[in-house]
Amino acid sequence: MAGLGSVQVSLGASAPSSGSAVPATTVASRHSTLVRVTHWIITLCFFALLVTGAEILISHPRFYWGETGNVLTTPLFQLPIPSSRALVPTGYGYVLPDQNGWSRYLHFQAAWIAVLTGLLYGISSFFTGHFRKNLLPGKADLSWRTFSSSIAKHLRFERPGEAEAWSYNVLQRLTYLFVIFVLFPLVIWTGLAMSPGFVSAVPSAVTVFGGQQSARTIHFFVSLALVLFLFVHVVMVCVAGFRSRMRAMITGRAGTDTERT
Amino acid sequence: MKDISRRKLIIRGLAATAGVSGLGVAARIAQRYGLIPPDHGGIYGFGETLTYASQRLLTRHSLAREFSRSQISKRPLANEMPPLNEAFKRLQAGGFADWRLSIDGMVDRPASFSLAKLKSYPSRSQITMVQCEEGWSYIAEWIGVPLSHVLDVVGTHPQARYVVYFSIDPDWWESMDMADALHPQTFLTYGMDGAELPVGNGGPLRMRLPRQLGYKSVKFITHLTVTDSLKKFGKGLGSASPEGGYAWYAGI
Numbered sequence: 001m002a003g004l005g006s007v008q009v010s011l012g013a014s015a016p017s018s019g020s021a022v023p024a025t026t027v028a029s030r031h032s033t034l035v036r037v038t039h040w041i042i043t044l045c046f047f048a049l050l051v052t053g054a055e056i057l058i059s060h061p062r063f064y065w066g067e068t069g070n071v072l073t074t075p076l077f078q079l080p081i082p083s084s085r086a087l088v089p090t091g092y093g094y095v096l097p098d099q100n101g102w103s104r105y106l107h108f109q110a111a112w113i114a115v116l117t118g119l120l121y122g123i124s125s126f127f128t129g130h131f132r133k134n135l136l137p138g139k140a141d142l143s144w145r146t147f148s149s150s151i152a153k154h155l156r157f158e159r160p161g162e163a164e165a166w167s168y169n170v171l172q173r174l175t176y177l178f179v180i181f182v183l184f185p186l187v188i189w190t191g192l193a194m195s196p197g198f199v200s201a202v203p204s205a206v207t208v209f210g211g212q213q214s215a216r217t218i219h220f221f222v223s224l225a226l227v228l229f230l231f232v233h234v235v236m237v238c239v240a241g242f243r244s245r246m247r248a249m250i251t252g253r254a255g256t257d258t259e260r261t
Numbered sequence: 262m263k264d265i266s267r268r269k270l271i272i273r274g275l276a277a278t279a280g281v282s283g284l285g286v287a288a289r290i291a292q293r294y295g296l297i298p299p300d301h302g303g304i305y306g307f308g309e310t311l312t313y314a315s316q317r318l319l320t321r322h323s324l325a326r327e328f329s330r331s332q333i334s335k336r337p338l339a340n341e342m343p344p345l346n347e348a349f350k351r352l353q354a355g356g357f358a359d360w361r362l363s364i365d366g367m368v369d370r371p372a373s374f375s376l377a378k379l380k381s382y383p384s385r386s387q388i389t390m391v392q393c394e395e396g397w398s399y400i401a402e403w404i405g406v407p408l409s410h411v412l413d414v415v416g417t418h419p420q421a422r423y424v425v426y427f428s429i430d431p432d433w434w435e436s437m438d439m440a441d442a443l444h445p446q447t448f449l450t451y452g453m454d455g456a457e458l459p460v461g462n463g464g465p466l467r468m469r470l471p472r473q474l475g476y477k478s479v480k481f482i483t484h485l486t487v488t489d490s491l492k493k494f495g496k497g498l499g500s501a502s503p504e505g506g507y508a509w510y511a512g513i
Contacts, residue, residue, distance in 0.1 A: 060396035067328070068390065070338040070397035085395055087341050100394060101506025102305075108513065109308025120276070127272065196392050197316045197512025200472045201323040212390065212398060 030166065030254035035130065038121040039249055045114035046230070048106055053223060055103035058096060059084045063220060067211035076217060115188060122180070134168060135177050141170040160240050165254045172236075179229055183222055190219035287314070295422060295438070299491045299499030300509040313510040320512065321440050325471035328388045333454060334399035337391075339461025340475070349429050349481060357465040362411075362449070366425075366487035369416030376465055379449060382406040382414075387446055389471035391478065394511070401462075403469050404452030409443045412487070420489050425500075426468050427484040435479050435500040436491055436509075437470060446471050449482065474511035476502060 031039070061079040062069070069075065071087060082092035084099065125131050140146065150171045153160070160169070168176070192198045193206040193215035209215040237245045248254045291297055296314035300306070345353075352360050357376060365371040386404045408424070425436040441447055448469045451458050458464035463480030470477050491499045499509035 056394075056396070060393075062397075067332060068334055068398045068400050070334075070393075070399055072336045072338055073334075085341075087395075104394065105305035105308065105506075105508060108312055108508075109305050112308045112311050124272065124276065194392075195513035196325060196390070196474065197320050197323075197472050200325045200512075201320045203326050206326075212392065216396060 029252035030248040031252055032128070032130070033252070034121065034124055034128075036249055036252060038117050041117045042114055042121075045110040045117070046226070048110035049114065050223070050227065052103040052107040052110070055084075055099050056107060057220070058082070059098065059100050060088055061090070062088065063217045064213035065210070065217060066213055069213040111188070111191060118184060131177075135173050135180075137170045137173045141173070146170055154236075157239050164240070165244065165248070175229070175232075179226070183226055183229070187219060187222040187226065190215045190222060194219065290314075298508075298510050299436075299497070300503035309508055309510065312508075312513065316510070316512050317438075317440060320472065323472070325387075325389050325446050328390070328400050330388065330402070332400050333388060333402055337399045337401045337454065337462060338397065339459065340393065342461070342480070343430065343432075345460075345481075346430060352429075353460070360465050360483075362466060362482060362485065364411070364415050364485045364487070366485075367418040367421045367489060368412075368487050369418070370414075372415050374411070376451060379406050379411070379466070380451060382410055384452075385448065386452075387448070387469075387471065389446065389469075391471075391475045393475045394507070402454050403448055403450045403471075404455075404458075405448035405450035405469065407445060408447045408449055408468070409445070411449060412442060415487075417487050418489075421487045422489045423487075423491055423499075425486045425488060425491070425494055426479055426482055427486075428479050429481040429483045433479055433481075433501060434495070435468070435477055435502065436494065437473075437477070441470055441472070444470075444472070472512050474513070476507065477511045 057079075058081060061081050061083055062071070062075040063077055063079075064073065065076050071089065078090075081090070082094060082096050083090045084096040086095050147170055150169050153169075154171060189205065190209065192202075193209055194212060199206045199212075206212050206215055209218055244254070291310070291314050294317070296310070296317050298309050298313040301310045360376050361373045362379065363371075363373040383406065384404060385407055386402055388400060388402045390398050390400050392398045412424070421439060423436045423438055424442040425434065427434040437447070446469075450463070450467045450469045451465060453459065453462055453464075458467060463478070466482045467480050468478055468482050486494075488494075491497060495501065496504050498504055502511070503509045
C-alpha cells in the first residue's frame with residue numbers, strides 16, 4: 001500500500017484547493033514513461049491489427065468449429081457481408097478488392113511489435129510493482145459495497161472525482177487486469193494456433209481449442225471483446241474528461257480540466 | 262526522489278543494454294544460419310524476418326500435425342484456379358503419360374522424370390491439412406515421393422540453399438529453403454485419398470509442404486532448380502508470391 005500512500009501525498013500537493021497554479025515540477029507522474037510509451041505503441045499496433053484483421057476476414061467471412069471448414073462444409077455462422085474472394089457464396093453480386101497481401105504482412109508485423117512491447121511492459125511492470133500497486137485491487141476495494149457503488153457510478157456516467165485522476169477504481173483495475181492477462185494472451189495464443197509452422201512444433205497450442213478452425217473462431221470473438229473494451233475505454237475517457245486523461249497518458253501530468261481554466 | 266530516479270536509470274540502462282545486445286546477437290545468428298527471408302526488404306521486412314528466423318529456430322525439424330483417417334474431409338475443396346493453358350490440356354489429353362519433371366541447377370546429375378519413374382520410388386503418404394491464407398481448410402491423405410528422395414537421386418551440391426519449383430503455368434513458381442526441401446513431409450504428390458491426384462487439387466503432380474499455407478503447395482509441377490541464391494529468379498524476392506504482395510515464407 002506504499003504506492004497508494006505516495007499517490008495521496010501527490011494528490012495533496014496537486015489539489016487546486018487554494019486556487020493558485022500548482023507548479024508542475026512538484027507533481028509526480030500520473031503514468032510512468034514506460035506505461036505511456038507502451039500504451040501508445042500498443043494503440044497503434046491495435047489499430048493496424050484491427051484494420052488488417054478485418055481485411056483478412058472478408059476474404060472468408062465464415063466461421064467453423066473443429067479442425068477444418070470451407071465453402072463445402074456447414075459454417076458455425078457466416079457474417080452477412082460481401083467477400084473479397086469469388087469462392088465464397090455471400091449472396092452479394094460483387095466481389096470486394098483483394099487486399100490480403102499487405103494486410104497479412106502488416107498484421108504479423110504489428111503483432112510482433114505489440115507482443116514485444118507487451119513483453120517489455122509486462123516484465124518491467126513486475127519489477128517496478130506497477131501491477132501490484134496500480135492494478136491489483138486492494139482488500140477494501142473488493143468489498144461488495146465499493147464494488148456496487150463503483151458499478152452504480154459507471155451506470156450513471158458520473159464524472160469521477162479528483163482521487164480517480166490519480167488512481168484507478170476497482171472496475172478499472174479488474175478490467176485492465178482482464179485485458180492484460182486474459183484477452184491479450186488469448187488473442188496471441190489463438191493467433192499462433194492458426195500458424196501451421198508454429199503448431200508443428202507446439203501441437204497442443206491448437207489441440208486445446210479443439211482444432212484450427214475453432215482457434216480462428218475464438219480469435220475472432222476475442223478480437224471483438226478487445227474492440228468492445230476499446231469502445232468502453234474511450235467512452236470512459238470522455239466521461240472522465242478527455243483532455244485531462246489524454247494529457248495524463250501523453251505527458252504524465254494529471255489533474256482535472258478545471259485546473260486549467 | 263533521488264533513489265527512485267537512480268533505480269529507474271539502472272533499470273532503463275539494463276533494458277537498453279539487453280535490447281541492443283539482444284539485437285546484435287540475433288543479427289549474428291541470423292547471418293550465420295541463414296535466417297533472413299528473401300523478401301526481407303521493404304517496410305514489412307522486420308516482421309517477416311522475425312517470423313522466418315524464429316520459426317527456423319523453433320521448427321527446423323518439427324513435423325506438421327497428422328490426422329486420423331476419420332478426419333479426412335469428405336469433399337476436399339478444389340480451389341478456384343486460373344484457366345489451364347494449352348500445354349497442360351495437351352498433356353491431359355494424353356493421360357499425362359508425357360508429363361515430365363526436370364531438375365537442374367546445383368545437382369550432380371540433372372534429370373527429367375516421368376510420373377511412372379516418380380511412382381517407382383518408395384511411396385509415402387500423410388494425412389495433413391491444407392490451410393489457405395483466406396482462412397478455410399481441409400484434410401486429405403496425400404500420396405507421393407518425398408522431395409528429399411528425388412534430390413538424393415540427382416545429388417544436390419552441399420552449397421545448395423534453396424529449391425525453386427515451377428508450375429506448368431509460367432506465372433506460378435515458388436521456392437523453399439533446404440530445411441523444407443529435406444523435410445520428411447515435403448512430397449512430390451501424385452495421389453490423394455487413395456486415388457490419382459485430381460486436376461482440381463493439383464494433379465498430376467503437386468508440391469506439398471504441410472508446414473506452410475496452401476499457396477506454397479504449387480500445383481502442376483514440371484521443373485525444379487536447386488540454387489544457392491534466389492537473386493536471379495524473377496525480381497529476386499524468392500518467388501511469385503512476394504511479387505504479388507504475399508509473404509515468401511508462409512509458415513506464419
